[in-house]
Amino acid sequence: LSYEESTSAGCAQISLGLKYDATEKCFTVFLLQLSSCTTFSLPADQKIHVRVAVLPCSETTRCLFRTTGTLVRDTVNLNEVFSLHMSYSSLRQKTLRVDVCVTSNLGREEGLAGAQISLADANYSGERCTKCYNLLSHIYMPEITSK
């Protein structure tokens, strides 16, 4: 293995299903599984959860969801589902942000890594569209942090 391949082999991923029901005007996010969580280098008794945000938030709809915390394992089965009521034209203006988080001893939520999915070309017509997304560590976003 080259340097590049050996270091990037363990990229954490999240498996997500997305669905839009045009009749019910309902957008559903299926949180399925986290994989390669050992790349987070967390202690075995650490709980992690996933925070889901559909952004920008509108004032009329709930846009933030959290899974229940589970002990970190290399593979974590999430099996949680969140739904939002939204018109299709609104949906296509949104971006889905999915972040793996821990809660510190002081009760503060800290994001470890995340995926961001533009819904501009959302076309989940009745069918659930399931995909794996690489989770980008927040340490790679220093320029946002330093703003």
Next chain:
Amino acid sequence: LSYEESTSAGCAQISLGLKYDATEKCFTVFLLQLSSCTTFSLPADQKIHVRVAVLPCSETTRCLFRTTGTLVRDTVNLNEVFSLHMSYSSLRQKTLRVDVCVTSNLGREEGLAGAQISLADANYSGERCTKCYNLLSHIYMPEITSK
């Protein structure tokens, strides 16, 4: 228009083309166009540029690129192309971050909004795949900022 539709109608977007040439092991990002830039509410003499990062960075390949600065207009034609040499297995571990930035009077780069594209399912076999991505304002990522 409902409140939600009227406020989200002007979501800024970037049009990108992505291509992977398996023979040359070359990943190419075509920066095509920014649209609805008036949502950034910048003065007319403000220059903006786009920063492209293929993350995580490997030590052996350049991973950060910037377009030349152009005056902000509602629609900005970028027409710049960046290429990286990378194996297909490495590419699929990467995340593409594309941010619209300004340079402040003090010469400091500030990100305004961005898209993040997981390359886990990259399948741009020889053909350029062109899509529009919503740009999520950095103000929606306070939890990353506060880390």
